[in-house]
Amino acid sequence: MTEAVSAPTVSRRRRYRGLLFGAVVVGSVLGVGLRVLGYPIVGEAVYWVGILAFLGVWRFTPVTLFDERDAELERRASNVTLVVAAVALVVGASAARLASVTGAFEVPATVSGALYGYVALFVVFALALGYTKLAR
């Protein structure tokens, strides 16, 4: 019954995971630094090199970078994130509506934008859930 498993070594997995996240962190930090120093185009290019390196490692590495427990942790964290976003949207939208009706205060454009962002997030989630159901 023993199944042949092509198991990557733990150190290889750790090394590739470090490379994966390191590419984004280094690209982002260097990108910000170059923008601050007055080289915005070069900074943006370096940022994209980091992003592309991340995608390259993630897509083409021969090592399985994340296992089933990582997926379970991500699922739980996503649930918590959605609950927090839902509470923020329900309470925030209600407060914004009341504020505009009573004239208590003017809702800043950034807050309205954030609330619309949450709405967009849930629309994307609903579409993704529907697609996933159809695909399974």
Added chain:
Amino acid sequence: MNNDVRARREERGLSQAGLAEEVGVTRQTINSIERGRYDPSLELAFRLAGFFECRIEELFDPDLDES
């Protein structure tokens, strides 16, 4: 879920990292399974049982009476 993974692993003189390599997961996953904090998928449970050459129910005790 209770399980016998730690005892069987130690019986074979394997480290958590060693067992993780054998079944294709991270050391943290083995650690979480041994501490009862993570229930493995059916596929991983089969892989562990296969590695230890036993049946799944000899390795894992779902404690169905308690639920």
